[in-house]
Amino acid sequence: GASKTSAVQILLNNLKGPRSVRPFFRQYPSLSAVNFQGSKNCTSKNVEQVFARAEKRRGEEPKNSALLPVIIFDEIGLAELSEFNPLK
Numbered sequence: 001g002a003s004k005t006s007a008v009q010i011l012l013n014n015l016k017g018p019r020s021v022r023p024f025f026r027q028y029p030s031l032s033a034v035n036f037q038g039s040k041n042c043t044s045k046n047v048e049q050v051f052a053r054a055e056k057r058r059g060e061e062p063k064n065s066a067l068l069p070v071i072i073f074d075e076i077g078l079a080e081l082s083e084f085n086p087l088k
Contacts, residue, residue, distance in 0.1 A: 008033075008072060011031060011070075012031050012033055012070075015028050015029065015030060015031045016031075017029055017030030017066040017067070018030075018066070028066075029066040029067060029068040030066055030068065031068055031069075031070050032057055032067055032068065032069045032070065033069075033070055033072050034054040034057060034070065034071045034072065035050075035071075035072050035074060036050040036071060036072065036073050036074065037074050037075060038073060038074060038075040038076045038077065038078040038079030038080075039075070039078050039079065039082070040078055040079075040081050040083075041082060041084075042078075042079050042082050042084070042086045043082070043084040043086050044084065044085070044086045044087075044088075047086050050071055051071065054069035054070075054071050055069075057069045
């Protein structure tokens, strides 16, 4: 529901590393959302690709960067219904 989406948006809006508005949040890494839309047609290859995208995003940043890619699985229940068992 909307509560989970709102919670994720609050995190993404506040955890921006050194660019955070509030000093408290500057001590934490900057979150970078990598989205995955679950469906009845998704495969394990699709799940692997989202992890590869997150890893690539992390690799594009300097080694001392405080960037943390976060994979957001949307409608994960639909992926669970896939005949390809992508989450197994």
